[in-house]
Amino acid sequence: MPTLRVDHAKCTECRMCYFACEEIGINAVYIDLEPRHRFEIDPHKCTYPTCVVCLMYCPAPGSIVEAETGRSLVPPPPDLWRDRSDKWLRDVILAAKEKP
């Protein structure tokens, strides 16, 4: 499964991703105290692409990318949101709880 990575050259440290991920109970975004107190995404907790919450509220283009390909996910590419009209928040949270 693809994973997410923060591109610190583009991230403005606004913390929207942290707050959104915390609000839905996944808590995959954290502050890495070393070396520079920057936001990082824990691939063991993140449920991308089932969950794309951070991507929808990030205001810094290019700041969150797919770690494997470097593909920018901010602003979110259409394939990540156009087919989500049937996904409810509970689906996202349940999928997170089921992650091994």
Place this chain on the structure above:
Amino acid sequence: MEIHPILEEWLNDWVWPSPFRGPGVDFRMRLTRERLVPVWNRIVLRALEGAQATESKYNRGEYPNAFGGYSGEGPRMSMNQMSTQLLTVSIPEQEKYLDLLRMRARQLWDEVKHGSLHADVLIRGGQVHKETELMEEVRANYSGSRAYFGLTATFPHLHPLARAAQNYHTEAGACLGIKCTLEVNKNPLAIHENLSQYYEELMHFMEGKYQMDMFCLMPEDQKPVEEALDFLLWPAFVNSRGLVPED
């Protein structure tokens, strides 16, 4: 109504993307389509009209927004926003909706930075030699806004979700205005002065989008947003800024 391509692209990048379905998202989509897109479209059209004239002024060494921006932003704007937010609603109430202390600390940084950028433009453009000269310049310390001393200068939103309405609509307008300006005005000082502001406004827009999606689930939660928009979109208010609703 034909949506301008700049607005359409902006809607596809920042407004329509949603992580899931829900009553908050449905509410935001409805009021965006019904109440906001027509106004945003007019903002784009007006901004594009004004951008060419603005570019000419920059190229002549006139910086129409720098003195007013220096006066209006900077520490004054930070203190306005922080003091009102902290004083009008209890902290426990605010914290349910947003990371208040962190957002206000960031706002201090943003507004002071934008005050500095305006000063930069004036110094690089030769209007002053150093920032301290602006202390003696009336244009850098005066605001013609009728709300200069009034409560409306301090964003007195009594409910955090009313603030969400302002974040969502007003900051969208600011983003679009700056985006249109930068589409036309390629003067380096215009870019220096405005680009950072665009991303600050976009961050505020995202705050409002997030709060509506996550918290405007019931009619009683949606009411503060609707009422704040009733004020912000009130015809007289809109007319005073030259944006006449089509209906």
